[in-house]
Amino acid sequence: MKNNIDFNEKARLLRIDILRMFFNSGHGHLSSALSCVEILTAIYWKMIEKGNLNVNHVILSKGHAAAALYAAYAQLEIIKRKTLFEFYRKGDTDLGGLLSYKINGVDIPTGSLGQGLPFATGIAKAMQLDEKDEYTYVVLGDGECQEGSIWEAAMFASQHHLNHLIVFIDKNDLQGTEYVSNVINMESLEEKWKAFGWRVESVDGHQVHEITEKIDKLEQSLDNRPIVIIANTIKGKGIKQLEGKNGCHGQVPKDIDWEDVLKDLNMSMEEFKNYEE
Amino acid sequence: MRNSSTNQVLEFIKRDKNVLAITGDLGNEIYDYIKIYYPKQYIDYGISECNMVASSAGLARQGKIPFIYSVTNFMSMRAFEFIRNTVCPFNANVKFLGRSAGFASSYLGMTHQGTEDIALLRSLPNMIIINPATPIEAREATKAIYDYEGACYLRLEGAGEPELFDEQYKFRIGKGQIIREGSDVTIISTGSIINEAVKAAEKLAEKKVSVQLINMPTIKPLDSEIIIQATLKTKNIITLEEHSIYGGLGSAVSEVLAENNCNARFERMGLKDSFVKGFGTREESLILNELDKNNIMYKIEEMLGMRETEK
Numbered sequence: 001m002k003n004n005i006d007f008n009e010k011a012r013l014l015r016i017d018i019l020r021m022f023f024n025s026g027h028g029h030l031s032s033a034l035s036c037v038e039i040l041t042a043i044y045w046k047m048i049e050k051g052n053l054n055v056n057h058v059i060l061s062k063g064h065a066a067a068a069l070y071a072a073y074a075q076l077e078i079i080k081r082k083t084l085f086e087f088y089r090k091g092d093t094d095l096g097g098l099l100s101y102k103i104n105g106v107d108i109p110t111g112s113l114g115q116g117l118p119f120a121t122g123i124a125k126a127m128q129l130d131e132k133d134e135y136t137y138v139v140l141g142d143g144e145c146q147e148g149s150i151w152e153a154a155m156f157a158s159q160h161h162l163n164h165l166i167v168f169i170d171k172n173d174l175q176g177t178e179y180v181s182n183v184i185n186m187e188s189l190e191e192k193w194k195a196f197g198w199r200v201e202s203v204d205g206h207q208v209h210e211i212t213e214k215i216d217k218l219e220q221s222l223d224n225r226p227i228v229i230i231a232n233t234i235k236g237k238g239i240k241q242l243e244g245k246n247g248c249h250g251q252v253p254k255d256i257d258w259e260d261v262l263k264d265l266n267m268s269m270e271e272f273k274n275y276e277e
Numbered sequence: 278m279r280n281s282s283t284n285q286v287l288e289f290i291k292r293d294k295n296v297l298a299i300t301g302d303l304g305n306e307i308y309d310y311i312k313i314y315y316p317k318q319y320i321d322y323g324i325s326e327c328n329m330v331a332s333s334a335g336l337a338r339q340g341k342i343p344f345i346y347s348v349t350n351f352m353s354m355r356a357f358e359f360i361r362n363t364v365c366p367f368n369a370n371v372k373f374l375g376r377s378a379g380f381a382s383s384y385l386g387m388t389h390q391g392t393e394d395i396a397l398l399r400s401l402p403n404m405i406i407i408n409p410a411t412p413i414e415a416r417e418a419t420k421a422i423y424d425y426e427g428a429c430y431l432r433l434e435g436a437g438e439p440e441l442f443d444e445q446y447k448f449r450i451g452k453g454q455i456i457r458e459g460s461d462v463t464i465i466s467t468g469s470i471i472n473e474a475v476k477a478a479e480k481l482a483e484k485k486v487s488v489q490l491i492n493m494p495t496i497k498p499l500d501s502e503i504i505i506q507a508t509l510k511t512k513n514i515i516t517l518e519e520h521s522i523y524g525g526l527g528s529a530v531s532e533v534l535a536e537n538n539c540n541a542r543f544e545r546m547g548l549k550d551s552f553v554k555g556f557g558t559r560e561e562s563l564i565l566n567e568l569d570k571n572n573i574m575y576k577i578e579e580m581l582g583m584r585e586t587e588k
Binding site: 056101107108109110112114115118119120121122123124125126127129130148149152153155156159160 | 327330335336366
């Protein structure tokens with residue numbers, strides 16, 4: 001089983017699913033989802049590689065990227081792929097625009113920022129009390145780190161030596177309305193987390209192998225600190241009108257050149273349109 | 278009543294390793310004892326209530342049973358949205374023990390006096406809300422919320438509340454009880470303020486006024502039936518609470534009256550669009566806020582036409 005997983009291919013399929021969802025919906029937080037594709041791919045398929053997939057132990061705190069999690073769940077066969085196309089539809093769908101709790105495996109709804117990490121500290125603390133050798137993974141946004149509750153949780157995790165808690169910061173430098181640095185500058189994130197007693201690493205957040213290697217390295221060399229991995233990413237990755245652009249949050253431009261976008265993913269428009277099961 | 282509740286938590290800790298005593302830098306004799314003798318079942322989150330609440334939801338999702346002991350305002354108000362999003366959607370098995378509710382912290386002032394907590398928490402799906410009146414009721418309610426799987430808020434006041442019940446007292450979630458029969462007016466009360474109503478009822482009996490007294494520990498779900506029966510019997514209803522009249526017991530009872538077309542005169546006694554006035558002992562606080570036995574008597578006499586309505 002080991003080493004058989006093609007992480008790049010998994011990430012490619014996730015991207016296609018996400019794009020297909022927004023191609024259908026025409027609305028939603030597309031750029032937020034596209035920035036954490038490789039992070040989620042690395043987390044989930046690394047768990048599969050280790051033979052202990054437990055989606056309840058992965059908390060997507062930046063709930064705006066819900067589409068990426070739904071797409072991963074479809075790939076993991078937790079939900080049916082065809083339900084992905086209910087995304088952002090009116091009516092009795094379980095797939096909300098922000099992370100819905102109606103999906104099996106999602107333990108809290110997120111989208112109200114700063115709540116996923118505090119919740120995850122409880123998951124990690126319970127497993128520490130039960131002496132379980134299992135990890136809890138959290139994905140935060142960099143703008144999200146402006147929430148005070150993130151730092152309450154950060155203090156708690158380090159005080160309690162929650163070294164099986166691994167936090168990814170999807171650092172795309174953009175928040176809802178503006179560049180993070182123009183709203184409340186979070187630099188240096190690294191120094192902040194270090195000062196709170198965390199072990200801090202950084203990676204290129206779009207190189208899935210770099211992320212999986214980092215996870216391996218860190219899990220094999222635990223000390224008593226919780227771990228934060230600052231993943232440098234591009235908001236809207238893969239769509240030129242969005243990539244790293246101020247104001248790209250929550251936008252699905254009408255003039256996306258889908259064929260051009262799909263070229264990078266080795267897919268034709270024909271295939272894309274007919275791509276379902 | 279707060280220690281009779283936390284003492285019961287200690288009993289659970291002894292026999293159930295999943296029960297956790299959770300606090301945020303708050304002194305309580307019993308929790309301090311748990312900290313020393315059962316350190317693996319004690320977590321102090323420090324002065325970080327939002328994290329404490331959400332983290333407890335995480336603990337509960339892993340099968341733990343957190344009993345959070347906190348000043349109610351810091352928990353039910355500061356961390357309200359964390360309760361809403363991390364506890365309520367899945368009805369996580371988190372128990373909230375909120376102290377300093379009502380006028381208990383009458384020397385400290387409004388930041389520590391929980392007088393809008395019911396209004397907030399009553400709006401949350403899945404949340405059970407109980408405001409015990411006495412130490413024994415607090416202890417029995419603590420047992421009941423342990424037996425019930427889901428989110429519960431126990432509105433604890435302070436220390437030294439008088440006892441009205443005996444050791445055989447049986448508490449049931451969602452049930453009020455008539456503790457004094459009467460025919461002229463019914464007082465529906467929640468929390469230890471019922472002691473003022475007892476005194477008022479005794480005084481009024483000397484004037485041949487017959488006061489019925491209902492203790493209503495559970496505010497959600499509310500015992501509608503006992504309220505409807507009271508309106509059939511006495512036609513005059515007063516609610517009494519150490520809480521804002523907006524959103525608390527008074528509001529909850531008025532909803533029952535309106536929705537069931539009950540024909541009764543109705544008055545709410547509690548804080549009327551204000552915070553607790555003044556400082557002092559709890560008794561002094563009740564007088565300052567016109568919620569002591571004399572004010573209750575006055576209100577009843579007014580309602581029954583025994584006084585000029587102008588006070």
